[in-house]
Amino acid sequence: MSTTTAPSQTRNTVYVAVFAAMIAAMGLVPPITLGVIPVPITLQTLGVMLAGAMLGPWRGSLASLVVIVLSVAGLPLLAGGRGGLGVLLGPTGGYLVGWFFGSLVIGALFKYWVIRMQSKLLQLVSGLVATILGGIVVIYLFGVPWTAVVTGLDLKTSLVGSLAFLPGDLLKAVVATLVALTVHRSYRGLLK
Amino acid sequence: MIAAKNTSWLSRTPAGWKFGTLLAISISLYLISSWQVLLALLLVSIATLVSARVDFKQLRMPLVTLAAILAVVLILLGIQTGWLNATIAVLRLLTMCIFAYSVSLTTSFDAMLELFQKVASPLRVLGANPAQIALALSMAIRFIPELKRVYLEVREAQHARGLGNNPLAVSVPLVIRSLKIADETAEALDARGYDSAPARHHRL
Known part of the structure; x- marks a missing residue:
């Protein structure tokens, strides 16, 4: 199923809303415990990565923004049923803000770079670079200094603390890349 | 909260x-x-x-x-x-x-959203459409239970196949079904002539 005509504004808005709901749903469902990693991980940041990789920079980042706005306004959408102004002001607020820019970067890289690669291998490699850059580097770039500023810890300690989530996040980057490339093959034209 | x-x-x-x-x-x-x-x-x-x-x-x-x-x-x-x-x-x-x-x-929650919309209203200059923003927010809220249901269904189905803990086997169907839901909703809105574009963009 592919859309050949330019998507209407309403269609874009619906995509944003549905992917925002998907990100939210991934945080509401009890987390999956994977054999390789002892801590249970929620798939919420996977949703953030997928929104960018599937919908491109604008629609993807707006989907993340909708989740941020709804949860800061009070809906308990974040993993563990968190929500409200305290989430933004608290030590982990930077990661939440980083979602917007993370999905923006992933979306831009997928739209203008990854999806234009000729071979499957190059798509896989560039896709991994995109999801790691946007979904990990960019999000941590907001999250780590935010924690440092809010708590008074130095940047190094804040960075070391965030490394506990790195294995899970790397795994999510791999999954997001594989899922996005698989779905783009059957759903062409999403990033046009 | x-x-x-x-x-x-x-x-x-x-x-x-x-x-x-x-x-x-x-x-x-x-x-x-x-x-x-x-x-x-x-x-x-x-x-x-x-x-x-x-x-x-x-x-x-x-x-x-x-x-x-x-x-x-x-x-x-x-x-x-x-x-x-x-x-x-x-x-x-x-x-x-x-x-x-x-x-x-x-x-x-309503008062909070209303405040956010007020704060964001200067963005109109940059081409943001308040009607589309309101539509996106309310539709996202409406879709959350549906997407949660879809997610649980997919997980259950893959669990029955022994793939319940395989994130790839869960995510691919979830994303495809999300896209289908979005397409169907957009078509339904278009068919009913829903148009939230600003008046000057009205198609004839």
């Missing part, structure tokens, strides 16, 4: 005032480095929370999470830079979060 039925003075205060005050308090907390003043402000924040007659059941989980984070911060910071510094940082964070909880628990 959303305001439950609440008739306290704080819930009658307009959301914009509460939000502005919270912002001002948060900034000034970082400018204060005397533990005595911070302790006094913590007591003020607790008094605010109590006088707002919030539902303390809603606070249990956030407070447990916050306490865990604060304990880690206290120990790390205490070892690194001394216990006075650590106490100041913890007092500051706790005070800020309690003020934030007071605002969240006395402001209805």
